[in-house]
Amino acid sequence: MxxxxxxxxxxxxxxxxxxxxxxxxxxxxxxxxxxxxxxxxxxxxxxxxxxxxxxxxxxxxxxxxxxxxxxxxxxxxxxxxxxxxxxxxxxxxxxxxxxxxxxxxxxxxxxxxxxxxxxxxxxxxxxxxxxxxxxxxxxxxxxxxxxxxxxxxxxxxxxxxxxxxxxxxxxxxxxxxxxxxxxxxxxxxxxxxxxxxxxxxxxxxxxxxxxxxxxxxxxxxxxxxxxxxxxxxxxxxxxxxxxxxxxxxxxxxxxxxxxxxxxxxxxxxxxxxxxVYDVVNNLGSLVARFLFLPIEESFYIFFVKVLERGKSAKQQPQEDVNMAAAVLESLIKLALLMGLTITIFGYAFSQLALDIYGGSVLSSGSGPSLLRCYCVYVLLLAINGVTECFTFAVMSKEEVDRYNFVMLALSLTFLSLSYFLISVLGSVGFILANCLNMGLRISHSIYYIYRYFRDSIHRPLEGLRLSPSLILVYIFSAVVTTFSEVVFCCDKGWLYRLIHIFIGALCFLAVFTTIFFTETKLISFAKTRLFPRYLKKDT
Known part of the structure; x- marks a missing residue:
């Protein structure tokens, strides 16, 4: 195959x-x-x-x-x-x-x-x-x-x-x-x-x-x-x-x-x-679980089949390395774009989502703050899923053993931080501790990917870069939707809520259009490599 x-x-x-x-x-x-x-x-x-x-x-x-x-x-x-x-x-x-x-x-x-x-x-x-x-x-x-x-x-x-x-x-x-x-x-x-x-x-x-x-x-x-x-x-x-x-x-x-x-x-x-925390957590992870986790599981299988575990990029067949590097760069870019979009729009629509879902029991108190923090966590979760997916697929047995000590340190740090932050900030402390933990895991995976491709012509970590125009559109959308939430949401009736939703939809359309015209490499990869045989029957 x-x-x-x-x-x-x-x-x-x-x-x-x-x-x-x-x-x-x-x-x-x-x-x-x-x-x-x-x-x-x-x-x-x-x-x-x-x-x-x-x-x-x-x-x-x-x-x-x-x-x-x-x-x-x-x-x-x-x-x-x-x-x-x-x-x-x-x-x-x-x-x-x-x-x-x-x-x-x-x-x-x-x-x-x-x-x-x-x-x-x-x-x-x-x-x-x-x-x-x-x-x-x-x-x-x-x-x-x-x-x-x-x-x-x-x-x-x-x-x-x-x-x-x-x-x-x-x-x-x-x-x-x-x-x-x-x-x-x-x-x-x-x-x-x-x-x-x-x-x-x-x-x-x-x-x-x-x-x-x-x-x-x-x-x-x-x-x-x-x-x-x-x-x-x-x-x-x-x-x-x-x-x-x-x-x-x-x-x-x-x-x-x-x-x-x-x-x-x-x-x-x-x-x-x-x-209450679990309900908010399920709502916050709704998109993350049904998008990021399947991608991580499926492309882990791809990487372990294409690349031989424990061998460097130079020791692998170059056709396979070319394919793996292109897929990894595109997956990193896709995860980054999805994570940023969820973070920006989720932040401005957290209170409305909780109010619709569970009423004032969820939309009042710490619920909106908890969901907003979770939206930031989703961005880190997206990037970590893809980078760890590749890292675990190509690590040698000895590298896996060494990484166990890193995981032990991260586990102890996370548990200590969780206990400390929840005593100070309540349930929001859980999300903040998760964000820090995820950031450390991403740093390790990025460093591993950099070393893996260091002696090759491939730079899959370029997937973390965004065009200036897309960054500006994201910033503009974040400011506009946050201002819209303050003015129109969420205790002024459904007419104001619909205005807030309409403004969010326009900003989302602007982001999607900008992605289509600026991230041409990702679009081209999807058209030429991901979807040509997408609808063909399995052989």
Whole structure:
């Protein structure tokens, strides 16, 4: 498969992943607004912060390192050894689930059972659901490695839709059940997710397409662990790489979900405030999650397939380096433009968005300030996602090990800053600590990219530069929309709100037009390399 073919598949994968995230985030967005009218904000806080943190921690620790390691390299690999390695995620998940569930029940503050009953059931259900989801890991990795780009969309969309429907029906009919509802729905969600993968591969392995593609599996039992007689059960080189990523996984999880750990373990906010923070956080990350995360996941696969891990740019085939550098520069530029646009317009429309979404409960107090800070964080999140995507794809095992110490320092710094800033600034302190942490991570990735391409003709970091005219338009839009918010929003009626929205739309049109005429390299790259085969059927 050529570099261009891999790029075409990665582009499609990113697009489909964006679709998944749109479905997820819109469903969460609507679901939160709906459930707030039936379930107390304390229950929302326990579910969306405490229990979801348990679930995501178990899943991330048990599978993240295995995913990164097993997706590295080409398709020419010993799949029996890869499958054996991937099944280690299940017992590892069981251990993590039991240990963390005990901590959640015995060491953390237990909610008042009169206001939030059935907490123990919730903890056990969310811990079990994490283990259930890990059963799909061999199928997920095989699908990603062979670029089955539609499978993830189908599986996750179906399971998310089932979860949303069950939640809405249960909350309306049985609001008194409280955490029972979310525990049951979470188990159904992961069960449907695994079932979708099993059904898909059961049908695919019986199809002529499986033989046509020389698929390395012939029956469903090939996805189970085996112990071959004439070779080791595990690829030890791959296992060592997994171990390197595993040591990094916990640190990355702390950096990713740091504010939830601080809220959970240090009790700096009560459950009601945690619920409000989570709602605002979900609203602020709506665009970031369904745009930036899919791009990062999809193009990580592109980079690990095009470039060989641990080799410098000079040691790689120059055609592949040319392609990778062009893609990286364009992705950096795209992330920068999307992040700046969200930051500028999000800042001026934060109060209006919160007022429409949750009324005065969210739009008054610290809600708007929290969302404005989050808009700045989105810009850093966008750039970091792309730069770390490339960095982790080309790092050698030794570099990954060294970076673990950097992650440890960042984790300790972030947790200390979070605790200090929240005691001074409240929940806004979480966002500021995240911004500083993200800035440090970006600095490391940028330095790594600079060193990687230093001896080549490529300068992908040029993607961080903007034309003077575009900078002026951004500044003009920021000033005009901020002034418009002060004059027309948000307590003067819908007519004034519509005027504010209209002014914002005009400024957005000016920004988009300027991007089209000034960022010609990005536009040209999108036309010539990203989209020529965009609508063609997968081969």
């Amino acid at each position: 050529t570099s261009q073919d891999i790029l075409n598949h990665a582009t499609k994968l990113a697009s489909y992943n964006v679709l998944i995230q749109v479905v997820f985030r819109v469903q969460t967005f609507v679901l939160n607004a709906f459930t707030l009218r039936y379930i107390s904000k304390e229950v929302i806080g326990v579910v969306n912060v405490r229990l979801t943190l348990l679930y995501t921690t178990v899943v991330f620790l048990a599978r993240e390192a295995f995913r990164r390691a097993c997706l590295s390299g080409s398709n020419e690999r010993n799949w029996t050894q890869v499958i054996n390695l991937l099944w280690i995620t299940v017992p590892l998940g069981v251990v993590c689930s039991l240990l963390l569930s005990w901590i959640w029940l015995q060491l953390l503050e237990v909610p008042d059972p009169r206001r939030i009953p059935h907490y123990e059931i919730g903890v056990m259900a969310f811990g079990l659901s994490a283990v259930v989801e890990l059963l799909a890991e061999p199928f997920w990795v095989v699908a990603q490695a062979h670029l089955f780009i539609k499978l993830k969309v189908i599986a996750e969309s179906v399971s998310a839709t089932v979860r949303s429907i069950l939640t809405v029906v249960s909350v309306v009919l049985f609001p008194q059940w409280g955490l029972y509802i979310f525990a049951f729905v979470q188990l159904v969600y992961t069960g449907v997710l695994v079932l979708c993968y099993v059904i898909y591969f059961t049908k695919f392995l019986k199809s002529p397409e499986s033989q046509k593609k020389s698929f390395p599996f012939s029956r469903l039992t090939d996805f189970l662990p085996k112990f071959p007689k004439n070779q080791p059960a595990l690829d030890w080189k791959l296992s060592l790489l997994t171990w390197s990523f595993f040591k990094q996984s916990f640190l990355k999880q702390v950096l990713t979900e740091g504010e939830r750990y601080v809220m959970t373990f240090l009790n700096v906010l009560n459950f009601g405030d945690q619920g």
